[in-house]
Amino acid sequence: MSQNTSNHSKRVPLLAPQFIVNKYTIGYNDTKDIMIKRYEHTQVGYFIIVAIVAAMVAIGIILANTGVNWIAIAVLVILAVALVLFPSLTMVIREEELLVQFGPGVIRKRFKLNEIELCQAVKNPWYYGWGIRLTPQGMLFRVSGSHAVQIKLITGKEYLIGTDVPQELEEAIRQAISYR
Secondary structure (H helix, E strand, O other), rough: OOOOOOOOOOOOOOOOOOOEOOOOOOOOOOOOOOOOOEEEEEEEEHHHHHHHHHHHHHHHHHHHHOOOOHHHHHHHHHHHHHHOOEEEEEEEEEOOOOEEEEEOOEEEEEEEEEHEEEEEEEEHHHHOOOEEEEEEOOOEOOOOOOOEEEEEEOOOOEEEEEOHHHHHHHHHHHHHHOOO
């Protein structure tokens, strides 16, 4: 998959402090007054967005033609929630953590940098799917494509973080864990 160069993708130079985060910012660590963001990238799941919107339109048409159907309305609500929660995947590396969050950040996972033992860029098979999945290589977080960075924690747990820039994310993680 080619690199996403649209305006929807935030790219920050590796390990160049971007800004100081204040206490009103999502992800604020109460034990510190500031956190320096070292890396951030957001991948938008365009296919997921289009598929969910198309399904919502189809259900809306069915509802308009057949009248009230509570199952169809429930499915419509579930799709709307999925559209809000899973449109993108953002990876942020801060002083002491790697944060992976879907959409607005309601669903997220934090990894302490001092607990990451290894990382490497990988390509996953298409059938691993998108979203949050358990795979033979560990828990997968992905919104699009087949590329990911696999991280192994000192506990032995493994995770796959989907991204359209796997080499860039791998290098950012390697640099961050080498400075811990």
